[in-house]
Amino acid sequence: MHLSKISKGSRFENRDKRRKANVVLNTLIGIVVLLIIVIGSSLMLGGNDSEQASKDTNEETGSNQIENKEEKDKEQSSSKEDTESEQDSSNETDASTEDDENSEEPTEEEEQGEEVVTEGDPNSNVEEIVENPSWEPVGTSQAEPHVARYDKSSQDWAEMTKAMSSATGLSESDMTIWFLGNNGSPNDAVGTISSKDKSQNYRVQITWVENEGWKPVKVEKLKETETR
Known part of the structure; x- marks a missing residue:
């Protein structure tokens, strides 16, 4: 009778230990799964942020390039206009000088x-x-x-x-x-x-x-x- 009680108590004790072990194990598994989810989410969000940052950088670079090109085109256009204006002014000055010379120097017909x-x-x-x-x-x-x-x-x-x-x-x-x-x-x-x-x-x-x-x-x- 005494041995039977001792055997029965040991079985209950072992079962209780297994149950506790299972709880601990399940908890650890849950924690691991949660960590996996958190880490995976962080990697995915980080990747998206990197892609977005890269995209933003590319867009900003492209925008800067377009602005630089437009600015360069404006400078070239302005330079060309200035050159043409200077050329026109030079031509007008030459023409005016030539007219003045022609007006100052009477022709042979006018002299005669x-x-x-x-x-x-x-x-x-x-x-x-x-x-x-x-x-x-x-x-x-x-x-x-x-x-x-x-x-x-x-x-x-x-x-x-x-x-x-x-x-x-x-x-x-x-x-x-x-x-x-x-x-x-x-x-x-x-x-x-x-x-x-x-x-x-x-x-x-x-x-x-x-x-x-x-x-x-x-x-x-x-x-x-x-x-x-």
Whole structure:
């Protein structure tokens, strides 16, 4: 009887120990599982944070690159505009300088002047009057001091005929000289001429230029031939 009780008590004691051991073991298993879950969650969240941080970094880098590119494009565009503006300004300055030089330096035509043609008095025999500052002396082989001679065989006569031809465009071979004489001073002369067929009639005033010969001064185109 006594042994039976002792055996029965031992079984209860062993069962109680196993139960406690099971509880402890289950608790440990639960703790391990919980730790696994916590660690796994931390790793997953950390990975997502890293990916998000990497994504944010990439986006920020891309944004910075775009901003830098835009800034660089703006700088290049501004530089190009400045260069073009400077070039335009330089071209305008050159053009202005050239215009100033052109305006300051009169051309040969301006220095010589333009031909001036005016209508004659309707009640006179003068159809029109021509004055041309570009007329030049015809040259001379005569020495100074010059004394005008009006005989047909003289050198003066030949040079005066040449001067009247150059002013009117009438050739000497087609020219009839109706009158050639003094025009009020020793160095001024006037001649009345026409073409051979009398279709062109002129009165020409000429003046002597020292060492250069006779120079046309005025041409009057006449309506009819004048013998004086």
